[in-house]
Amino acid sequence: MAKNSGRGRKSGGPSSRPTKPLWRRIVRSVFIWGAALGLLGAIFLATAVLFTMRELPSYSALKSSQNGQMIVVRARDGTELVSLGPSYGRWLSYDQIPQVMRDAMVTVEDRRFREHIGVDPIGMLRAVKVRFERGHFREGASTITQQLARNIFLNNSYSWTRKAREAVLALALERKFSKDQILELYLNKVYFGGGAYGIDAASRKFFGHPATGLTTPEAAIIAGLVKAPSNYSPTADMQAAIGRGNVVLGLMAKNGVISQDEADAIDLSQVKVAKEEGQNSVRYFTDWALPQLDLLLPETNEPIEVWTTLDPAMQKAATAAIDNNVPKGTQGALVSLDRDGGVLAMVGGTDYVSSNYNRATNAVRQPGSAWKLFVYMAALEAGYTPSDRVVDEPVTIDGWSPQNSGRSYAGEIDVRTAFAYSKNTIAAQLGNEVGFGTVASMARRFGITTAINTQPAMVLGTSEVRVIDMTRAFAEVSAGGTSVEPYGITKVTTTNGEVLYQHKSVQGQVLVPHYVAAGITDMLQTTVATGTGRAAQIGRPVAGKTGTTSSNKDGWFLGFSSGITTGVWMGRDDAKAVRGLSGGHAPARAFADYMKVAVAKRPVEEFDTKLQLPEWQLEPDDEQLQGDPDDYYYTDENGNLVHPGTGTQYDEQPRYDDGAVGPGPGPGIPQVPDYGQQNGAMPPPAANDDFLNRATGRGTAQDPGLRPGQGTGVVPRPSPSPVRTSGAY
Known part of the structure; x- marks a missing residue:
């Protein structure tokens, strides 16, 4: 008979190994899955960058492409008031761009330009840190390469999708072109305001000479424009441009581009700004009207014609x-x-x-x-x-x-x-x-x-x-x-x-x-x-x-x-x-x-000054209906007969209830004054002749304040309006 073979088996086999703690298993799983997802993300990103790099235009094609929207503004008669759109200067190669201009732009826009791969993780972390410390973003994390990608291929609308595409394009640009080529593209294409694209157009617009002759103060002002061209334009607000330029000079000194003594010696208020030609008062109107296009139109970059209400002859006048x-x-x-x-x-x-x-x-x-x-x-x-x-x-x-x-x-x-x-x-x-x-x-x-x-x-x-x-x-x-x-x-x-x-x-x-x-x-x-x-x-x-x-x-x-x-x-x-x-x-x-x-070509129009007053204004005051106060009596709010001229109150006035005359004379009930013909007395007139003349307008002198066509339709009041004095206020 067989014996139980498990009687003498020792414990401690594989099935009895101690189980690992739950937290260690969770960490291990997170690490494994995180690494796997990270690897998949890296593969996906690398694939996207590779395909994007292959689809990028050649460097010569990028040089010839233009940004900006052409807008033709027309008057109400269809004539062209002004044509607004991009202005491009001469393309400058990397070596033709003054060193101080290149340094100023890199310093203020992307000081780690030479170190990053198109996107700057360190810059992103720094921006996030500032966001948590100060409650808002004080500096952007977009690199020069990202800005170039956005200016050439994308738009300025903010979304996470657009930021992701921008990052992929920036990585592809860095793989396909050198840092010098990217900086050359950027400086020749970035928008500096006033329709000027590129440093040569900006230099000619603001300082009246080619960008090859830019000085350090001028380079500081131009470099400061990229952040907000309309706010820091030297032709619009020189003081704002000077303030921003001094910020750029301080950053250049901090990063060793120029010495602190050199920065302190520069007086930006001495920079001469070129006078613009061909501008006139029409631009006040276009500056007011054209921003409304953002509300009137869907986003579009195609050339458009804007037809306005402005009359050229009237504008000139x-x-x-x-x-x-x-x-x-x-x-x-x-x-x-x-x-x-x-x-x-x-x-x-x-x-x-x-x-x-x-x-x-x-x-x-x-x-x-x-x-x-x-x-x-x-x-x-x-x-x-x-x-x-x-x-x-x-x-x-x-x-x-x-x-x-x-x-x-x-x-x-x-x-x-x-x-x-x-x-x-x-x-x-x-x-x-x-x-x-x-x-x-x-x-x-x-x-x-x-x-x-x-x-x-x-x-x-x-x-x-x-x-x-x-x-x-x-x-x-x-x-x-x-x-x-x-x-x-x-x-x-x-x-x-x-x-x-x-x-x-x-x-x-x-x-x-x-x-x-x-x-x-x-x-x-x-x-x-x-x-x-x-x-x-x-x-x-x-x-x-x-x-x-x-x-x-x-x-x-x-x-x-x-x-x-x-x-x-x-x-x-x-x-x-x-x-x-x-x-x-x-x-x-x-x-x-x-x-x-x-109004020369318009017919003469008379004004409508006829006062069609509402009913409550047409109703005359109680006192005005009574005519001459010495000619009649009236009743007060208690039904008592009062003589307006003397203020005498007649207690012999009967009381009325629902329009019915009360009982005849009796104890406490006075007799109604008899205006009947039996005693020869007649009631006072409802209105005298003077009142009727005023009410109907007969015999009334012409108001010296009235002129033909003015106020002639005013409905006359039954009597002259009472004088309003300061005592009523």
Whole structure:
């Protein structure tokens, strides 16, 4: 019989080996799988680089390729205004590029250029470290090779896919070309702003000579442009260019390219910048309009034609109007809008070459009395009419006492006259009555986008505004109180005529009732006819308003005629006082000079100033219905009969309930006065002849503030409006 062979077997065989800890197995698995995935990734990357390298164009092909998009900007009549696009200088070989230029570019853009393989892991880690330490990226991790790949083959839209493709292309470029070739390509193709591609084009544009003659200060300025060409352009902002250039010089000294003493001895303010030729005020308009293409079009690099609203003849007249009227040492700006909001002309300064800062769209300045447009519209909406009587007298609101120009007071006048002669005290009273917040809300309603204060002095225009926003507000008044949106591009096409974008007109929203727009137009017309804006007369109906700030720092005139609205501003960039500057002089004359040309081919249009008042404004006051107070009685709120002339109260008045006469005389119930014919007494007349004459307009003297076509449609009130004095505020 067989015995159990396992009885004497010793333990400790292979099946009884101790199991390894779980964490060691996890680490081992992660290591193995990580290595495998890393190996697969390396193989995939190497394959991608290899195939990309094979597909790369030859070096000569890359040299001949061009970047940038050609844009032809056309006026409203189809004529070419300006052609914008890439500008290329002469191609410079590596040896022809000054050493200082090569060193400056490598120092500021990629100081490890000679060590990395196309991408710089150390630079990436450094950028990530800064990101965690400071909360944002202060330096990029893209190498010169990556930037070259992006400029030639890709676009600037940020995505992880684009970054991955950029890295693969950079690695392929480094495998196919030498470092010197890559740097040569980069320096001849990188964009330096102003349409200049490559260092030779940049040198000629900014300094007026070929890049072969670049000095160290000039090289520092050009090298600093790559980060943000529009911000650091020496022709746009020399101080910004100098600041960036000094950063580059500091980096060059730190990296041993130049000595610290040499860097300290360089004064970048002494660098001479070349004057640009062939620039004019049209560029203010194109600088404002063309950035809108980013919102209007899908991304495209093909040549396009941009058709605009600009009228060449009007633009020429606008430029001449500013140049011929602006006081010496000051700047001027003008914006002119068609009735649908199309920009007909735009001038952002007196000289685009010396300063391309657009004062028409970017500068914010105090509008002075031009702001009263919103004050008086708020008052009209609250129930005032141009013919209402007010009192021009000293007034104090919360410790603030406004003064009129000349420190004189006219006494009792109508609202129309107060506006036409820009009475500050009346504006203050009206603003206080309707509420300063209401005035601010009215300005917001009419397109003012800048901050608005609600202190009492705000009624005199202490809040800063843009010229284009104020012009838009007046255009909306011209449009009968409906919204107007300024625009400059009508359509965009390819060179083959394919329409990529077409502007569509939109019905404007109603901003104020028609009677408010009619009333303010009435007053604006009076301002030009007899008030502070007489210099803006052009031989046809004009409505407008002057504006002058304290110490004559700003002068404004804004107005409209025949469907064209124009705003003019003049002043100094440093906001210093300008002797003799006021809205009724130079700005109003510039407005007139321009508008005579702008409206020459348009029919004369009379303004709609007929006040179709709402029912609640047409209802006369109770007291006004009673005629002469000595001729009749009326009842108070308790039903008691009162004699207005004496204030006597008649207790013999019966009480009424639901229109029924109460019981006859009795205890505590007085007898009704008998106006019947039995005792010969007759009730007083409902209205006397004087009242009827005033109510119907018979025998009423012509208002001296009215002119033909202005306010003639105002519905007459039953009696003269009560005088509004400062006591009511």
